[in-house]
Amino acid sequence: MCGVIGILGTPYAARESYLGLLMLQHRGQDSAGVMSYDEQTKTFYSEKNLGHIKEAIAEDSLTHLYGNSAIAHTRYSTIGQIRKDEIQPMLMNYPYGILMAHNGNLINSQEVKDELMKKNKRFIVSKNDLEIMMNLLAEELPKRSEKLNFTDITKAIKVLYEKINGAYSTVTYIADQGLIAFKDPKSIRPLVWGKRKLTTEEKKSSSFNFSYAVASESKSLEFLGYSDIQELKNGEVLFIDTNEKIFQEQISCELPLPCMFEWIYFANADSKIWEHNVYQFRLKLGNYLGETLKKKNLPIDIVVPVPDTSRPSAITLSEVLQRPYREVLIKNRYAQRTFILNSQLEREKAIHLKMNVVKEEVKDKNILLVDDSIVRGTTSKKIIQLLKRSGAKKVYLVSTCPPIIKPCYYGIDFPHEEDLLAANKTPEQMAKTVGADAVFFLPFKKLQQAFSGRKTCDACLTGNYPINIDHAQEMIKTRVTHEKSNLPRFS
Numbered sequence: 001m002c003g004v005i006g007i008l009g010t011p012y013a014a015r016e017s018y019l020g021l022l023m024l025q026h027r028g029q030d031s032a033g034v035m036s037y038d039e040q041t042k043t044f045y046s047e048k049n050l051g052h053i054k055e056a057i058a059e060d061s062l063t064h065l066y067g068n069s070a071i072a073h074t075r076y077s078t079i080g081q082i083r084k085d086e087i088q089p090m091l092m093n094y095p096y097g098i099l100m101a102h103n104g105n106l107i108n109s110q111e112v113k114d115e116l117m118k119k120n121k122r123f124i125v126s127k128n129d130l131e132i133m134m135n136l137l138a139e140e141l142p143k144r145s146e147k148l149n150f151t152d153i154t155k156a157i158k159v160l161y162e163k164i165n166g167a168y169s170t171v172t173y174i175a176d177q178g179l180i181a182f183k184d185p186k187s188i189r190p191l192v193w194g195k196r197k198l199t200t201e202e203k204k205s206s207s208f209n210f211s212y213a214v215a216s217e218s219k220s221l222e223f224l225g226y227s228d229i230q231e232l233k234n235g236e237v238l239f240i241d242t243n244e245k246i247f248q249e250q251i252s253c254e255l256p257l258p259c260m261f262e263w264i265y266f267a268n269a270d271s272k273i274w275e276h277n278v279y280q281f282r283l284k285l286g287n288y289l290g291e292t293l294k295k296k297n298l299p300i301d302i303v304v305p306v307p308d309t310s311r312p313s314a315i316t317l318s319e320v321l322q323r324p325y326r327e328v329l330i331k332n333r334y335a336q337r338t339f340i341l342n343s344q345l346e347r348e349k350a351i352h353l354k355m356n357v358v359k360e361e362v363k364d365k366n367i368l369l370v371d372d373s374i375v376r377g378t379t380s381k382k383i384i385q386l387l388k389r390s391g392a393k394k395v396y397l398v399s400t401c402p403p404i405i406k407p408c409y410y411g412i413d414f415p416h417e418e419d420l421l422a423a424n425k426t427p428e429q430m431a432k433t434v435g436a437d438a439v440f441f442l443p444f445k446k447l448q449q450a451f452s453g454r455k456t457c458d459a460c461l462t463g464n465y466p467i468n469i470d471h472a473q474e475m476i477k478t479r480v481t482h483e484k485s486n487l488p489r490f491s
């Protein structure tokens with residue numbers, strides 16, 4: 001899972017994309033990059049590095065990223081540690097000059113890579129799926145047209161759709177042509193776009209009347225002052241040219257199945273995805289959990305959220321159960337999100353830095369510990385240990401997500417079934433593993449009810465994969481090889 005943003009029209013495109021990217025930091029912490037294009041000098045400018053956004057990109061460097069178009073990216077890696085030459089956005093010099101970033105995962109990347117090499121003599125030098133997508137796009141675009149038209153672009157992307165298999169949301173800038181955004185036919189990964197009127201000051205340095213932006217989440221664009229924000233449809237291509245003409249076409253009309261994990265865990269609470277506000281959705285999950293747990297008659301003294309994403313659910317859960325809501329886990333705001341760290345050892349070490357316990361509120365209490373999901377169980381186990389060492393009498397663990405029993409191959413980093421706590425264990429066995437007195441999950445039917453009829457990708461809960469996974473094991477094998485080649489790496 002990653003965060004992307006693309007800006008077209010404002011002379012402050014790089015600075016704006018950087019600020020918008022900060023609103024997407026929760027989507028990835030491995031690397032960050034901003035690249036811009038200056039039409040006057042026909043030059044691309046770049047700033048990118050490993051680490052958090054503020055570590056990777058010095059704010060004063062943004063003044064040297066000229067031009068009225070820019071793309072930015074923050075990465076959460078699904079291939080282990082990454083190299084600097086794999087940091088997005090990525091640039092291809094021919095044809096035109098293609099600047100690109102994406103969020104997602106290709107399942108048949110090795111197959112497409114081999115075909116590009118054999119048929120087109122295109123050598124893929126990185127392990128980044130994006131390079132494969134860029135080469136496919138470059139191969140299909142007309143090479144000698146001075147000006148691309150929308151038909152040229154949709155034809156190229158249709159070929160890309162035919163050849164690649166996976167989940168992806170992509171933003172592209174083609175030098176002197178315009179900004180392109182498109183999604184996979186199932187729309188598994190989110191992508192929104194909007195516009196805003198340029199200020200008088202901006203117009204002095206731009207031929208545009210409006211600035212246009214594409215981003216992974218609506219809140220990023222709202223923060224930057226964009227309006228008319230809308231989700232790209234499944235299989236939709238958006239093209240905004242340098243004359244401010246907007247072209248849109250849905251070139252693939254399959255059933256959209258956005259990832260349910262966006263609402264449960266990844267997205268900002270104040271974002272909206274496919275018309276569902278994330279915060280309100282999480283409140284609803286807490287209500288449904290409360291209805292389920294009421295029948296258990298557990299001797300609960302306080303309801304405690306695992307910060308941060310489970311807070312809304314814990315609030316409504318406490319209201320339904322009529323038990324006090326208490327934030328006794330105090331988070332170190334400078335620690336990384338442990339789920340998206342690259343190795344088990346890294347996750348375990350980070351948990352000790354991540355939280356402290358308010359012992360006075362915990363001592364001799366029966367605690368209902370609310371988490372958004374239980375993936376590997378690492379975080380749950382350490383938090384329960386912390387609570388019991390601080391004097392908690394009993395700890396009941398409850399998840400707002402149903403049991404995760406199958407790997408994700410679409411961009412979330414749990415591709416191995418043996419890593420999943422719920423894959424081969426009963427709730428009683430899971431409780432014993434993490435040290436809880438009992439473990440409870442939101443029933444799957446309640447999750448479906450929360451979406452009010454919206455179909456989603458729930459393959460990790462059901463094993464019903466909406467996109468072909470025939471090459472999944474090959475993808476995992478490549479990933480493991482890549483991890484071994486990037487030392488130091490913990491296993």
